[in-house]
Amino acid sequence: MKSVFVDGILEGKSALITGGGSGIGAGIAARLAAQGAKVTLVGRTLEKLERVAGEIKAAGGTARAASADVRDYAALEAVIAGHAEAFGGLDILVNSAAGNFLAPASTLSANGFRAVIDIDLCGTFNASRAAFAHLAKAGGCVVSVTATQATIPTPLQCHAGAAKAGIEKLTRDLALEWGGSKIRVNAIAPGPIEGTEGMSRLAPGDVADGLKRRVPLGRYGTIDEIAEAVLYLVSPAAAYVTGATLLVDGGTSLIGAGPFLELMG
Ligand code: COA
Numbered sequence: 331m332k333s334v335f336v337d338g339i340l341e342g343k344s345a346l347i348t349g350g351g352s353g354i355g356a357g358i359a360a361r362l363a364a365q366g367a368k369v370t371l372v373g374r375t376l377e378k379l380e381r382v383a384g385e386i387k388a389a390g391g392t393a394r395a396a397s398a399d400v401r402d403y404a405a406l407e408a409v410i411a412g413h414a415e416a417f418g419g420l421d422i423l424v425n426s427a428a429g430n431f432l433a434p435a436s437t438l439s440a441n442g443f444r445a446v447i448d449i450d451l452c453g454t455f456n457a458s459r460a461a462f463a464h465l466a467k468a469g470g471c472v473v474s475v476t477a478t479q480a481t482i483p484t485p486l487q488c489h490a491g492a493a494k495a496g497i498e499k500l501t502r503d504l505a506l507e508w509g510g511s512k513i514r515v516n517a518i519a520p521g522p523i524e525g526t527e528g529m530s531r532l533a534p535g536d537v538a539d540g541l542k543r544r545v546p547l548g549r550y551g552t553i554d555e556i557a558e559a560v561l562y563l564v565s566p567a568a569a570y571v572t573g574a575t576l577l578v579d580g581g582t583s584l585i586g587a588g589p590f591l592e593l594m595g
Pocket residue numbers: 428429430431432433438439440441442443445446449527528529531
């Protein structure tokens with residue numbers, strides 16, 4: 331899908347994307363790069379990051395790969411400093427790193443709950459905090475990827491729901507505090523997106539079939555559609571938008587947990 335935005339709208343900008351090695355994060359990175367942003371992909375597995383960076387470069391973009399676990403603040407600080415040095419600053423941070431699995435609250439271990447909070451919520455704070463000085467210098471912006479579980483009670487998702495709800499609240503708090511530094515802070519909440527690890531992990535066969543039938547827009551979304559919405563949030567078109575969570579879910583949240591309720595047995 332070609333962007334509806336003016337070509338080269340991010341010329342002269344740079345962006346760092348956590349979770350950029352696959353799925354939605356990789357799609358966002360490719361779309362920002364296609365619009366002229368120089369991008370750094372951050373994640374745990376260097377080979378995956380390098381593969382995506384290679385694809386972006388083959389398509390004419392500028393990309394680098396830097397491995398770091400978003401739970402490790404010092405490592406993130408180092409990759410953000412490396413990005414700023416390589417590209418002369420940092421304009422856009424996209425927090426897309428996430429971990430998730432289906433687990434009933436009654437048997438989920440404390441460590442399992444904490445692992446998801448650490449990756450999603452603490453990882454988002456860590457990257458945002460480590461990027462603050464660079465973003466303030468640039469008058470930049472943050473976009474964090476959440477999920478509809480943040481607001482919709484969803485079976486077997488208490489860990490992810492709490493983490494994503496935390497990110498949406500953090501988004502509003504950072505937007506309030508950082509507005510004076512000319513940093514916009516927003517979030518995006520994708521619904522079911524085809525071809526993602528999240529969907530294969532979270533929507534087993536019959537749930538996926540039931541879900542597809544009941545999405546108000548009648549289909550799953552695409553990674554390109556999420557990337558395009560992120561492009562809006564980081565573009566001048568959203569210059570007065572901060573503290574918002576943009577739902578991009580084809581209306582799925584309107585049916586509540588819907589077929590996911592079947593997972594409770
Ligand atoms: N059900 C229940 N508990 C689970 C689980 C599952 N499917 N998968 C992991 N856990 C628990 C582990 O048992 C462990 O707890 P314990 O020490 O009490 O046994 C805890 O979570 C941490 O697991 P571990 O594998 O050591 O963590 P990790 O840091 O290596 O991996 C995860 C983090 C668990 C989130 C892993 O799924 C991951 O890395 N995911 C990234 C990719 C992803 O999830 N993408 C989809 C995003 S929507």
